[in-house]
Amino acid sequence: MIHVTIDGMQMEVQEGTTILQAARGAGIHIPTLCYLEGINYVGSCRVCVVEVEGMEKLPTACNTPAEEGMVVQTMSERVVNARKMALNLLLSNHHRGCFSCPSNGACELQELCYRYGVEESTFAGARKQIETPPVEGHPFLSYHPELCIHCERCVSTCAKATGREAITFRKTGMFGIINAPFGEDYKDTLCESCGNCAQNCPTGAITEKRKKKYRSWEVSRVLTTCPHCAVGCQMYLLVKDGKIVDVEAADGPSNHKLLCVKGRSASFDFVDSPRRIRTPLIKNKETGEFEEATWDEALDLVAEKFTDIRDSLGGDALAGFACSRSTNEDIYMLQKMVRTAFQSNNTDNCARV
């Protein structure tokens, strides 16, 4: 254990703890922009700089390990001025069309600039001259370079969290640029359309296109489990006016704020489909048409037929196969029914891929 003092508060932390982790552990807030726990700690935005006694430079809290006896100031005048200058420079290259930005109200740059009183940049942005047009050929995702702050969260997310390396960092002369594979040829790229990059983008540079259909303050979040495979990813359904409009990954034990393309983009838009079957249906043998029935009618009919088969042909004549969209609990219940009610061991499901 090592001992550090942050803003006058003495604390004991594990060796290897960063200044940021130590501060957060003690409830001291240090702002961050490019930092993403466990994924991105390149220290590019310099917003988390702090002052450390005896150090010439202002180190970045996100990737500087705390050392024995370190005395840290997180809000000194020098620190605050440096943060303002970093935001000032970031803002100089960030198009401020906030009114029409889908991330308005949920933008981390906006929030920090607001908090630090940086309303306008005093600089004419140097990289505006080299901007490339938006990349929008992908059905779900888009990249707007004019909103990008080059924090590398998307690159690190794609490489480390998703493991695809579909998003890369390229150079246009002296400037860096994000090579986002969201063009017409997205199918030929390594992109799996999972959208974790969009969820981690601190601004509106990479977004899910559907985000345009709601404002961040209009939605409430409902925590649920992904209805697809049996990994059990935790996610929030974003609900506006009683309708699901989007999905956000939650910090579940099996998914840690990540989702796959199915979880994020194929889990909710069928909910309000007019073609959705909302009651049990029983086929009328005479007309050959399905007719609406009550749950009691439907369950009675199924139970009777299965019982007949079991009693006349034995349990082995039956099998139970659970849908992969079922939760683990439902699948458990199904196999229990097969073994006890059907008296069969023929049970399986497809939820192991």
Add this chain to the structure above:
Amino acid sequence: MGKMLLADPNRVDVKIGALLRKFETKVRVYPPGTCPITAQLSFLEASMNQTCGKCVPCRDGLPQLAEMLRSILNGDATMDTLKEMKSLAEFIRDSADCAIGYQSAQDLLDGMETFKIEYESHVRDHICPSNVGQKVPCVNLCPAHVDIPAYIALIREEKYADAVRMIRKDNPLPTACAMICEHPCEERCRRNLIDDSLNIRGLKKYAVDHAAADKVPVPKKNPSTGKSIAVIGGGPAGLTAAYFLALMGHRVVIYERHDRLGGMLRYGIPNYRFPKDRLEEDVRAILDAGDIEVVYRTEIGKDLSVEDIRKQYDAMFVAIGAQRGKKLRMDGVDAGNVESAVEMLDEVGNGKLPDYTGKRVAVIGGGNVAMDAARTALRCHAEDVMIVYRRRREDMTALDTEIESAVMEGIELLTLDAPKRIETDEKGNCSALVVQPQMIGPYRGGRPSPVDADKPELRIPCEVVLIAVGQDIVSKPFEEFGMAADRGVFRAGLDTAVENLPGVYAGGDCATGPSTAIRAIAAGKVAAHNIDEYLGYHHKIDFQVEVPVPRENNRVPTGRANISERPPYIRRNDFEHVENSFTHEEAMQECDRCLRCDHFGCGVLKGGMDE
């Protein structure tokens, strides 16, 4: 995982190499007189182009600094711009991740201090200070501003005597400079943009090898003025002043404490680097210039008082050099056979060669004097000679070529060893030099400084120790006369005038500390001009030599011809000159490489050539 590949031999980092070497050269040969703010901008742009693009301070901040610098150069900036630039640069210095960011900002901040006057001139007046303006590099960097392109053109036309005349217009010691000049003129030679610096000293040597200075008549002197000037010291500064003053028509009396003229050229530089018969050529020509009397074996301040001299003459030029070897404070320094290198070389200059037969000689120091002393010791039959220096070889102040020559002759360099004490035998003579090994440490005063290494002392058995750790000026009598000095170095203006003593001038090593011959020559030239003005004249001297019409630039990249030397295993046994002469072909090829910057480029502009 994809395939693993070896580095592509045609990758861009390999292809970029040639371009970067050119770039490096372009920076190295920046023309003198360039606006420092434009240089700062180029430097800053090179810095910002090196960003990897990761961090905000560097990738977004440096271009903004460049934008501000551009606005300063465009005349759009205010004093507030300077403040904003400073605060942005401080942010980048404090918060950038790597040296590409923080050092670039630090360099800009340093430049803002160094070039404060230039920055303010641009902001306030939208113009460079009046001293900014491009100059011909070789002429500008030669302290005596010798018209180098002109004399090279004369050599090319095979007019060697005219070449000597052209050199003597600004420097009456062409032979001395042909042999031993440190040639600052070559540093930023524009020819580097094509291949390499011209070998200017080599060409000058070719000229004096083909037209000895004493065989080329000096210009006609002006009618006598009736004024007389005392020159104290017959070294390069004194001889130069005497030459020009005599040509102007003044009577000159040189007071020399030795038997012969030449100063350090004779008593400091060994014969094998500058043969004394060749020095005589320059001296004879100078003494031919007019009414020059030399009073030998007379030390002013000892044999005659400074005050009396000043009273006897209309003006006085003090050029006493830096003649006394600095002492080291360590135990045993007073032992027998421990000598000052300067004094040993002085004796050799007087023809008294020490006999080091069978002796091991250790020379302490890393300057040119140390090299001269070591190579001289070798020629005095020392069994073994080593140079002991407390820093690294690259920190030595001696010219690289001098170090190289010493090493080639078999002299060992013991670097990073600081002398601690000298051990003596029963007779009180030196028996060993004990050194403390060093390690190189942080920079102090612009140079990395050594600190004691955690290693045991080293004992170097030797019978002779020569100390070459700098020279002092025998300034006391002159200070008592009223000449102000800082640690013995006379305080003289850029015009060589001594403050508060009208008619008294000082120049050369005694006003700069130990330095080069060409700087002393420049001081002599400046002093002569200003003494003439002080006496109420404005003499012009007609040197009667014309500059040839330039030929077209030869743009074919061609290697620099170097002067060859006699083989080390032969030359180390004698005091004969080590250098050979250029062949005619070499000299002509070298002349053809000259780009005649006096004609092409800024040289034809008013103020483009220094005079």
